[in-house]
Amino acid sequence: MKGKSFRKSGLCVAMGICLASMALPALAANTDGSLSGRVAAGAEVTVRSADTGFTRTVKADAQGNYRFPFLPIGTYQLQASKDGQAVGAPIQVVVSLGNEANVNLGGATDLAAVQVIGSRVITPVDVRSTESATNITKAELERVPIARDAQSVALLAPGVIQGQYGGASFGGSSVSENAVYINGLNVTDFYKRVGFSSVPFGFFKEFQVKTGGYSVEFGRTTGGVINAVTQSGTNEFKYGAELVWEPKSLQSGGDNHYDRSGDPFRIASRDKRDRTNLNVHASGPIVKDKLFFYAMYEFRDYRPESTNDAGSTFFKGKADKGFWGTKLDWQINDSHLLEFLAFSDKNETTTDNYQYDFARGSRGARSNTQYSEVGGTNWALTYTGYLTENFSMKALYGENKRDRIASSLNDQDCAAVQDRRVAGNPQIGCVSSALIENGADKREAARLDFEWQLGDHLLRFGLDREVNTSDNESFYPGPSRKFYQIYPTVPGTTLENGGVVPAGVNAYVRARQQEVTGTFETINSAYYIEDNWQVTPDLMLNGGVRVEAFNNKNGAGSTYIKIDDMIAPRLGFAWDFRGDGRAKVFGNIGRYFLPIVNQINVKQAGAFLDERTFYALQGLEAFQRNGATYYRPILGAQIGPIDNSQGDGTVQDQRSKVDGDIDPVYQDEVILGYQAMFGDAWSWGVRGIYRRLHNAIDDMEITSNDILCNGEPGGIGYVMGNPGKKVKLYTDTNCDGVKDGYVDIDTSRAGWALYDAKGNYVGERGWVKPKRTYRALEFMLDRAWDDKWAFNVSYTWSKSEGNVEGPSNSDFGFDNTGRTESFDDPFVNLNGDGALPNDRRHQIKLRGAYAINDNWTVGATLNAQSGRPINAFGLGNPFDPTVYHSFYVCVANCTAKDFAQRTYELRQRGYGGRTPWTFDLGASLTYQRSFGGADLRVKLAVYNLLNQQRALEVDDSYETGVGVVNEFYRLGTGYQTPRYAQLTVSVDF
Incomplete structure (x- = not known):
């Protein structure tokens, strides 16, 4: 019995999963990890990195507990000593991102029986962690087919799905509720909160995807967190190159789709791309054991080709601006570390537009050229100080920049014209971009984090502050700076400005002028404190509170929205109920607040002009430009008044435009889970999740006096x-x-x-209150990599219900974060409860790899999910003559001037059924071999192996006017990316 116990203990130590009887909580900062455990009382424990020479020694307390906070992630040698003499052999331990490795050194002096399962000594079951997170290393990702970006990594985690506008939905949230960190620097887009700054895949070292229950150190998110760290230099000089090639010859053509009349609706057969990225990198010591560097430059050549949905315009683009990035690490001594990160993800794309005849497959003369600039420079300086054995700190200051610049050659002379009577809503004017934008966003971030060990209590506290500044200029192209949109209609229809369509008019034009210029600033600040209490050897409780404040300023630099004293409590527990470090029951409950995006400052509190004028359409006028034929509307009589209710071009008194006692948007979350190991390499788990969103901050039209x-x-x-x-x-x-005073309106x-x-x-x-609830059960099974094979599968059953998706709204395809159309009038969401757009009831995710021999490895991924709900939006309601989105469809007497004579039918969310199940299967084959001092890796990955091209999104609008059926209803607006292949060749020396 004694022998069996020791063998089990040794195996646990080797894998980094065995826990001391009073081991401390599994907690780490967002750029590193930590290590704790138990040894003989008063013994000294030393960790040393063979890669960098970093060495740190601590003395165990009277109960034998030891802990190393803020350890850079990597592999360490762990050695115990007593009275100056080493006890046992050194043990190899891997410290992973955001986790704490728990190793019980006990009193063992002979560890010859230790069995290491491959090189994986990461904790499969961290019995001191209360959060829901998925850790994935670069080495794991190299074995499977995975698109080379951080968001694709996040989509491997349970409960994360692809949303609209290029973002990801975590646990039923909208795509604008997430946060992304690189080396502790927040790189999330704060203008709309969709997107983030990024670096090449090879520049990353490890990812942690937090899907719930994260500590008070993290805030400003009601979705999830993507937390990543980059490569660093070591004592060994290394250099290499990696070529990634996606040729269009290895891409399947997209399917063409036609409307019910047989006309082109979405032409995709010419949508292909050539992408070639070559990065060269080098790393090593500047001063051995002291100062290290890592540097990368990536040459990029991206050449996309596509047509518009109607197949009438051909786009040929080019982007070849390179990436550069560097990381410097200075180990001043064993108590003080300094690191510097800098990179530029600035990208410029030039797209030539050509007239195109899809039926003949012939390209005409160039009609326009579009220019786009995104990204910018980013840097962060981080200090880590081990001030005493029990007190440590981290300090960070950094800047994150993102440009938003879009323009075209024809902008000065050509107005944007869109014909929404035709499949695909084509642009028929001589510009294909509707908005000229020149924006620059800059985040200045600073934070302090502390850890203080006091016996069985680990106190964590800190503060952070971000100043987010947007310089913005935007307007529509053309001499009139108006965007002309043509809509079908019928006489008697009431338009959104209150005008009534006269007899004989079957189409109208909305001429919209939208402009804003200025500098806008938001200050987000917070402080937090958390106590992690080891109540018993097997039970850990943590309790913390985060206090937030948001300060949004208008175009004149004055505060117009200020929300402070937002108290976010979070409580959790982890119970190692068997006491063997192989299973746990855990849970947490917490509150999370979401800031207001800078786009609200720009559009609500700047010199914002939004003027809409409606005209009867008297036909189209054809004209020639660059050898191509275009059209502009012939405007008839004006219908109704000019509407500038959403902005008249001045910085208005915001006291009459913004609630003086506005409440924040926040979400409460409860998670209860179980996780356990069986055998030496397998683990499984299940967790239940409940989320409830409280409040919305959105625009409403107050018409009643x-x-x-x-x-x-x-x-x-x-x-x-x-x-x-x-x-x-x-x-x-x-x-x-x-205006002379304040009034409260319920x-x-x-x-x-x-x-x-x-x-x-x-x-x-009045209005219905916003509601969103998310319920889920997640089941996970994992088999650790042992140099032969690995396997991970998860199944998620979830239900996302309510009447509001979140600050972003994909129901109506309206991407103005925080200014959705969900509450413009009381009827948009009236009786509209049901399944929300991100409700994918079933998700199955699988990834695995198998080493055929020392040189060949095969890998696979599968993402299968059920469809999203389809709505049937009408454009009226039975309560007043308002013509706007609603869940009511007119079915009789729809042209009656008296709205009370019309007959409406309520069609709640999901009335149109669901989109189909989608199955995205990927496969890869990797060849690896060493030649002297060189390591070669060649990987061929195929994505969407089955070439499924099913609809991901459809047109949810049943009506284009009261009683006017939308002929494009339920036709797809977004589809799966066709099958494509990617070849990666890397050589490292």
């Missing part, structure tokens, strides 16, 4: 507030035409004026 002026017409206009709650606004309180029951068919005021109504 009943609370002020006894029902006199007027209203306040569009305001930012919490739909379904009280808003405090500065306005005219005595009806003399002068938007759960008031704020929208109701009139009968004769125009008589009959009362008012």
Whole structure:
């Protein structure tokens, strides 16, 4: 029995999973890991990195506990000593990102029986962790087919799906609720919170995807966190190169789709690309054991080709701006470390536009050239100080820059014209981009993090502050700076400005002028404290609180939204109920707040002009430019008044436009889970998740003055507030035409004026409160890599329900984060509860690799998921004459001038069924071989092996006017990427 126990203990130590009887919590900062355990009381424990020479020694306390905080991730030799004499042989331990390796050295002096399972000495079951996270190293990713970007890595985690606008949805959240960190620097886009700064795949070292339960150190997210660290230099000089090639000859053509009349709806057969990336990298010591460098330059050549959906314009692009990045690490001594990260992900794309005849496959003359610039330079300086054996700190300061620049050659002379009567809503004017934008975003980030060990309590506390500044200039192209959109209609239809379509008119033009210029700043700050208490040898409790503040400023530099004292408590537990370090029950409950994006500052609090004028369409005028034929609308009589209610071109008094007591958007989350090992390499787990979103900050049109002026017409206009709650606004309180004080309007029951068919005021109504709940069960099975094979599979059952997707709304294809169309009037979400757009009820994810021999490895990934719900949006309601998105469809008497005579049918969320299941299967074959001092790796990966091209999104609008059926309803607007292959060749010396 004694022998069996020792063998089991030795194996646990080798894998880094065995726990001391009083081992401390598994907690680490967002750029490194930590190591803890138990040894004889008073013994000294030393960790040493063979790669960098970093060495640190601590003395165990009276109970035998030891701990190393803030350890750079990597492999260490762990050695115990007593009275100056080594005890046992050194043990190899891997410290992974965001985790704590727990190793019980006990009193053992003979570790000859230790069996290491391959090189994986990462904790499969961390019995002191309460969060839900997935760690994936670069080595693991090299064995399987995975697209070479951080978001694709995140999609491997349970409960994460691809959302619209190029983002990812974590646990039912919208795509604008996530945060991304590289080496501790927040690189999330703060303008819309969709997208982030990135580096080449080879520059990364390890990823951690946090899907829930993360500690108070992290905030400003109600979705998930992608946490990554980059490569670093060591004492060994290394250099190499990696070529990644995606030829269009190895890509399948996209499927062409046609509308119900047989006309082109989405032409994709010419959509292909050639992509070649070559990175060269070098690393090594500048001063051995002291100062190290890692540097990379990547040459890029990206040449995309595509047509517009109608197949009438051919686009040929080119982007060849390279990436550069570097990392410097200075081990000043064993108590003080300094690291510097810098990179540029600036990218420029030039796209030539050509007239195209899809039927003949012939390309005509060049019609325009578009220019796009994104990305920028980023840097961060981080200090780590081990001030005493029990007290450590980290300090970071950095800057993150992202450009948003888009323009074209024809911008000065050509207006944008879109014909929404035709499949694919083609641009028929001589510009293909609707908005000229010149934006630059800059984040200045600073944070301090501390850890203080006090007996059985580990205190963690810190603060962080970000100043996010957006310089912005945007407007529509053309001499009039107006965007002309042509819509089908029928006489008698009421338009969004209140105008009524006259007899004989079956199409109208909306001419929209939208402009804004200025500098806009937001300051986000927070401080936190957390206690991690080892109550018993097998039970750990953690409790913390994060206090946040958001300060948004207008174009004049004055604060117009300030929310502070946002208290986010978080509690968790982890119970090693068997006491053997191989199984745990864990849980947590927490609150998470979401900041307001800078786009709101620009569009709500700048010199913002949004003017919409409606005209009867009297036909199209053809004209020639660059040898191509284009069209512009012939404007007839104006229909209704000019509408500039959302912006008249001035920096307005925001007291009358923004709720003076606005509440933040936040989410509460509860997770309960179980995880265990069986055998030496297998682990499995299950967890239940419940999330509930509270509040929304969005724009609402306040039209009722009943609370002020006894029902006199007027209203306040569009305001930012919490739909379904009280808003405090500065306005005219005595009806003399002068704003003179504040008034509270309970938007759960008031704020929208109701009139009968004769125009008589009959009362008012309010808005439904925003609701979003997410329930999920996640099942996971993992087999650790042992130099032969590895396997990971997860199944997620989830249900995302409510009436609001989040700050981003993909229901209507409207990507203005924080200014969605969900609450513009009370009828958009009325009786609209149901399955939300990110409700993928079933998800199955699999990845695995098998080494055929020492040289050949095969890998595979599978992402299978059920479809998203399809809605059937109407454009009216049975309560008033408003023509706007709703869940009501007119089915009879739809042209009646008296809206009360129309017959409507309620069609709740999901009325149109669901999109089909999708199966994305990838396969790879890797060849590796060493030649003297060189290591060669060749990998061929094929993505979407089955070449499925099923619809991911469809047109949810059932009507284009009251009673006018949308002929494109349920037709696809987004599809799976066709099959393509990628060849990677790398040589390292």
